[in-house]
Amino acid sequence: MEDNTRHDAFASMRIPEFRNLMIGRFAFIMGLRMMATLLGWWIYELTNAPFAIGLIGLSEVIPAISLALYAGHVIDISEKRKLLLTCISLYLVAAILLTLLSTHFTATVLHNHVIAAIIYIIVFGTGIIRSFTGPTFSSLLGHIVPKKIIANATTWSQGTWLSASVTGHATAGFLIAGFGNTGTLIAVIILVSIALSVLFLLKAKPPLNERGEKRTWESVKEGLHFVYRTKELLSAITLDLFAVFFGGAVAMIPVYARDILKVGPEGFGFLNGASDLGSICIVIWLTLFPLRKQQGRKLLIAVGLFGACIIVFALSKVFWLSFIALLISGIVDGVSVVVRGTIMQLKTPDNMRGRVLSVSSMFVNSSNELGQFESGMAAKLMGVVPSVVFGGCMTLLVVIVTWVKVPVLRKMEY
Template sequence: MSADPVANDPTSPFVSVRIKEFRLFIIQRFFFIMGMRMIATVIGWKMYQLTKNPLALAFVGLSEAVPAISLALYAGHVVDKSDKRTLLFKMILLYFLCTVAFLFITWQHTELSLGKKFVQLAIYGVMFCTGVLRSFTGPATSSILAQLVPKTILPNAVTWSSTTWLTASVLGHASAGFLVAYTGYGGTFLLIMIYVAIAATALFQIERKPIVHSNKGQATWESVKEGVRYVFKTKELLGALSLDMLAVLFGGTTAMIPFFAGDILHVGAIGFGWLNAAADIGSMFIIITLTFFPLRKKQGMLLLFVVAGFGISIISFGISTIYWLSFFALLVSGALDGISVVIRGTILQLKTPDEMRGRVSAVNSMFINSSNEIGAFESGAAAKLLGIVPSVIFGGTMTLLVVTTMWFKAPTLRKFEY
C-alpha cells in the first residue's frame, strides 16, 4: 500500500491533516491566532475600562489597521521572494515581544505610576507595531499553505485552516474574558506569551520552502503592481474580496460589543467574553460541518445569500436588549460568515498562481484589514455620531445594500462554482 496519505484516501475529510507539516502548520496557526484574539479582547476591555469612550476603541483598530494596510502590498512582494517559513517565524518572535510590552503596559503599577493617558497612548503604539507584523504574517501564512499540501486537496486544507482559525478565535475570545475576570491582565498576558512560544516552536519544525517568485530581478513597484493587476482582472476573486470587505466594513460589531455588554445588556467581563466569542462559535460550528459536507455547487450565489443573512443578523443584534437573544444573533452572524470565509478562502487559493501567492494574499490582507480594523473605526465613529444602537442597525442595513449592488454588478461571482 502507498505511504502517500493523499493517494491512500484522497476523498477523506482528514486527507490534509495526515500530512505532518500541515499538522505542524495548524498547531502554529491555532496557538498564534488564539494569542492574537486574546490580545484583541483584553485590549478592547482594558480600553473600555480606561475611557468608556467608543471613539477610543475605534482608534485601537485604526492604529493597527494603518500600518497593516499601508505595508500590505510591499509585504506581499517580500513574501513572494522570501522563504515563507523563516519570514513567518521571525514575525511571530517579534509578536512575542509585543506581548511582553502589553504585559508591562497593563500592569497595575504602570497605570498608577505613569497614568491612564500613558497606558492609552502606549496601547496605540504597540497596536501599531502589531499592525506592521500583521502586514507580513497574513500573506506569509496564506502563501505557505499551498506549499504544504498538493493542489488537489487545497479546498480540504483551506477548510481545516479556517476551522483552526475560528476554533482558536472562539477560545481566545472566551478564555480572555474568564482570565481577565479571575487572574487579571498579568496572568492573561503570561498565558498569551506561552501560546505564541508554542506557535513559534511548531513552525520552526517545518522545513524551509523553495522560493517560486517568477522574476527575482523584478523591481519592487513593478512586482507590487503585477499582484494588484492580477486581482483586479480576476473578477471572481475581486468580487468575493470586495463583498467581504464592504459587508464587514459596515456590518462589523466587534468594536461595539464592550458597550453592548456593559451599558445595554449589563454583563461583566465573563458575559463580555462569551458575547465576543458568539460569532466565532457559530463560524466554527458551520466550518466543521463543511469539512465533512463540503459545498458542491453554486458557491458564488450562496456567498451573496449568506452575506445578506449576515446583515439581517447584525440588525437583530442592534435591536435586542436581551442577552441570550443578542448572543444568538451574533451566533447566526458567525455561522453565515463562516460559510463566506470558506468560499472566499477557496477562491483565493484556487485562482492564485504559486509565484504570486504572497502578492495576491497581500491584496487580500488589505481587504480584510480594511474591513475589520477600518470597520472598527467606522463603528466607533458612527456610534459617536448616531448612538450605539442606531450605528449597528445602520451597518446591517448598509450590508444588505452592498449585497443588492453586488448581485447586479458582479454576475461572474454570482455564477461562480468550484
C-alpha cells in the first residue's frame, strides 16, 4: 500500500489542506508575476533605458538577500500561517500603492523619473516581504505532507508555481495592451486578495523547534552549517545561482519585444510566458513520470541546454525562433527546478526548514534579480545582444566547471 501511495501521481493533492495551499500559492504567484512583468514594461516606458530594468532586480534583491538568513530564523520560531498571511497582506498594500501611482492623475503631477524612483522604493519593500513569503510557502509543504510523498508534493508545488508564473506573464502582456498599467494592477490586487482568502483556511502551524530562546545568530549559523555539510544541496544551489545569474535573458525581453523583434505588448506577453510554458509542460510530465535515476547528471545536462537556448534567443531576429528557444529553455529549467526542490525537501529536517529554505532563497531566488541587474549592466556596457550571448556562454562554462569539479552532484540519485 505504501508503495502504491508513493507512486500515485495525485497522492499529495488528495490532502485538502495541501490543495488549499496550492490554490493560494497559484493566485499569489500569478499576481506577483503579473506585477513583475508589468514593472519591466512600465519602467522601460518611463525611462527608455535597458539599465533601468536591471535596477528593478537590484531594488528587490538587496533586501531579499540581506534579510534571508534572519527570515529563516523567524520562520522556524513563528506560527507559519499567521506569518504568511501577514506577508501577503503587506504585498497587497504594495500593489494598491502601485495602482495609485499608475493613474493618469499621477502621470500629470509627477515627472517620469520621479514615478520610476517611487516604483524602485516600493519594489524594495516587496523584496523585504519576499524574503519571508517564499521560504514560508516551502516550509509549510513539509508540515502538511507526509515525508513518503514529499517528492510528489514538491513536483506539484513547482508545477503550481510555474503554471501561475506562465499564466501571470502571458496575461499581463494582454492586460497591458487592453487595459493599461492601472487595469493590470487592479487584476493583481484581485488575485492577491483571493490568495489571502484561501490561505486563511489553513490550520495554524506552530514552530517545531521548542528552543525558541536560542540566539538569532546561533540559529542562523546552524542553518548555514547544515547547507554547507550537505554537499549535494550546496552544489545544486550554487549551480543554479551562477546559471541564472548569467543566463537571465528574460530581463531583456522588453527590449527584444519592442526594439529587436518589434512585436509590441502582445508579443511581449508570449515571449515572457514561453519559458514558463515549457517548464509547466515538463513538470506535468515529471509528475506523471518522475525521474527514477541519474537525477544529478540530468540536472547538469539540463542547465547546459538552458545556456545553449539563451544563446539562440540572443542571436535570433525571428519571433517564432525566439519563442521556441525560450520554450525549450523553460523545459530544461523545469527539470532543474524539480530536482533541486526535491533534494531540498528530502534532505532538510522539519525543525530547520525555514533556515535552510531561506539560505536557498538567498542564493537561488535572488539569482533571478541579480541576473536581471547583471543583464541590465552588461547591456549597458556591451549592447543588448552581445550581453545575452555572453550570459549564455557563461552558463555553459559554469556547467562544465561543475561537471568536472563537483562529481558528487553528477553522481547524485534519490
